[in-house]
Amino acid sequence: MKLSIGTIIATALTILSQTEVVQAWGAPSMAHVQGCQSYTKLLPRYDLYSKHCESVSGPSGSDPKWPCFTMWYSDMSIVNATLDGNSKVQPDDHFLIKNGDKLDFTTRDPTQPFTLTWNFGDVSMTYSDFDRAKGCFKISLQHKYDNDWRIWVSDEDGKGRDIDTEHHRQTDKVLCTKWLHIHVKEDVP
Structure with missing residues (x-):
């Protein structure tokens, strides 16, 4: 399966924006997970x-x-x-x-x-x-x-x-x- 650069960038931006929304709502950040740091x-x-x-x-x-x-x-x-x-x-x-x-x-x-x-x-x-x-x-x-x-x-x-x-x-x-x-x-x- 071949992905275009545009598809890869759009997917990455979607994931990033969802992560920021979750953190904005007060959900725990990755800093609270053992071994991870934000x-x-x-x-x-x-x-x-x-x-x-x-x-x-x-x-x-x-x-x-x-x-x-x-x-x-x-x-x-x-x-x-x-x-x-x-x-x-x-x-x-x-x-x-x-x-x-x-x-x-x-x-x-x-x-x-x-x-x-x-x-x-x-x-x-x-x-x-x-x-x-x-x-x-x-x-x-x-x-x-x-x-x-x-x-x-x-x-x-x-x-x-x-x-x-x-x-x-x-x-x-x-x-x-x-x-x-x-x-x-x-x-x-």
Whole structure:
């Protein structure tokens, strides 16, 4: 049996829309099923992303102090994203994802704190305290469980790890950088 691309896409969209309707009615999400985890749906918004992260700096280009993020390992398709504080904005409206690869992103408002969590809440990164004048922000990393999962980040200067959970359950640092590189991985010996 041969299926057209259109038929496959239509079927996938139907399944997706039914899943969203069930979750909207308050039915349990897959997060309640043993061994399954639900993730935050974050859609690509290239035009808005590129305005902040790919345009040439200057009066008509991107702000050189606007934070942009890239995933060196893992991606944003398997993350739970929450906005900290009293935000009425949904995560999908706040995060500006470059494309379907979900490796590069920024935010609509760099002053809005957020937390990204991977692997059933095992490792997380919290972004906060943005200083618009200096282009600095605080990054906190956390590793909750005794396993081989690890998260580390680095700024755009060099390939060294600026913050790492390899030897710390929780660590934080203020970084002043346009680009932050995020690495989330299970370090298997």
